Amino acid sequence: MTRYSIDPERHELIATWGTGEGDLATRIAALPAGTDTDALLRLARALTHLSEAAWRTYTHPASATASQDPNTEGWHREQERGHFGAVADAIAKPNLPSGGATIASYSRLLESAHQTGRSLHELADTALTEAVLGEAATELAAVENAELGDLTGRAQQAVLLSREDASPVQVAAADRLLELDPFGPAELFSAVDPTAAAVAAAHWLAVAAEVTADASGHDPDQVVQEADNIEALPHETPTLVLKLIDAGATPYEAVTDLVRHALRITDGLLPDPDVLREQLDDLEETLADFGDDAPGLADVELRLTPLDPKRPARDLLEDLLTGIHACWLLHTEYDDLDDEDDDTSAEVWTDEQVEQHQRRSRKRFAQLVREAAAHREPLV
Structure with a gap:
């Protein structure tokens, strides 16, 4: 405002x-x-x-x-x-x-x-x-x-606001930006509504996860969590979005439902008491496994939303782009990048050689994701 x-x-x-x-x-x-x-x-x-x-x-x-x-x-x-x-x-x-x-x-x-x-x-x-x-x-x-x-x-x-809906015009604009750079260009945060950008990012994350799953053998909805073993990542939210899409939700539905839920909590409302009851039951079972050393419910905290309620759409967008980065990380573990510019005879690469190799690897991964996206239904 x-x-x-x-x-x-x-x-x-x-x-x-x-x-x-x-x-x-x-x-x-x-x-x-x-x-x-x-x-x-x-x-x-x-x-x-x-x-x-x-x-x-x-x-x-x-x-x-x-x-x-x-x-x-x-x-x-x-x-x-x-x-x-x-x-x-x-x-x-x-x-x-x-x-x-x-x-x-x-x-x-x-x-x-x-x-x-x-x-x-x-x-x-x-x-x-x-x-x-x-x-x-x-x-x-x-x-x-x-x-x-x-x-x-x-x-x-509007790029600083979280909206419960997503304009098709803005989703299309974000989709074009991600097609140019599937890792997410800076313009996503300065030129596009964050909810719409997150819808497009969820679509490209799903494609990146499929490319990574084909190379690694892991399920698409598990690749971001697997990448956490390579580099510490905020994998929970991207994994949740991938699971929602795998269960049949569209990128639009997955994103807007999460943002809408977080905004209701920001407004001081609890939109799903039954889900909270289930979370509390699961938490009590987890604490019971600790036996006599388990802390009481009064000593633990429970997240009401996986997103930052002060900026849910931008937080979700950041996590989804991190998820695409995670897909690339795991993909590099299985991808045999045959690049004549790499000096495979050197026992230890210089920092410059490592950076050059990573740039080529990211470029190759981005191209694989674009090719896979071309065979999916258009986002808008």
Whole structure:
């Protein structure tokens, strides 16, 4: 989301947002000289809340719910997204206190807009009001562009957000990047929505696992875990995704289910109590195997999600790319790379020779993965 702040030295209202590579800032308006700082800070806070509410409609779209019937979660999300067109009017004509009370909107988006409008009413500066109305329009347009898969300009901040759904446009963009470099180019983290990038990465991980399984003889859903014997790796999440795909889930289903589950936990909800009960039962059985030396349940911790709940989509993307790296590691143990540029007579290779060999090995593995991907159904 975009954050708004006050520069007390220059008397300016400033907006800042992330891009995946750093933060950008722009001046929204000059502030009236001598204005109460607390009033200006209330305006900045209200605008930040407005941006947060607007971007939540992007990360939690109605399309990610099972139903949009009246009074369901999907219906409420659809209603909230539909309030975009009323934001400007709420800012220009906010609900003002009357008789010691103020009407509050049930919509987080509209209430943030009314709070912004009340702050502007208190400041009573026409130029500032016009600048804020223009800024609100810019922010809402960024959300709309991100929904369409266009992450240019202000919409680039979407690369830092975890979304419950994945735009086909963004999945296709990530798929093209991974076709160029199956190990994952840097652009995946700065130009593509992370959930969509993770969907494409799960697809390419499944292909890489099949290539590695053919060479090693291991099952495709076990190759990342086997690679952990070569190099310490965060193998749990990639292995889980491979198991889900092996069980019939599509890359889209595997990724969005995991991200959605993590986001529910971030919101303070427990989406699957039955699964937690099973985990607790398994944990009790494991502890019982330790006998009298086993710690009590109060002394152990249990992960509610395999992902980082503060950044689940980007965390998943990182793990899936690590899984592709793991496939290459295991593949090199079984692949007879016949390269005339290697000096096989040397008992000990120099660091430079090792690096050159690894580059050629990665290039060969990437080509094998591309060839295997060409025989699978298109991702989108």
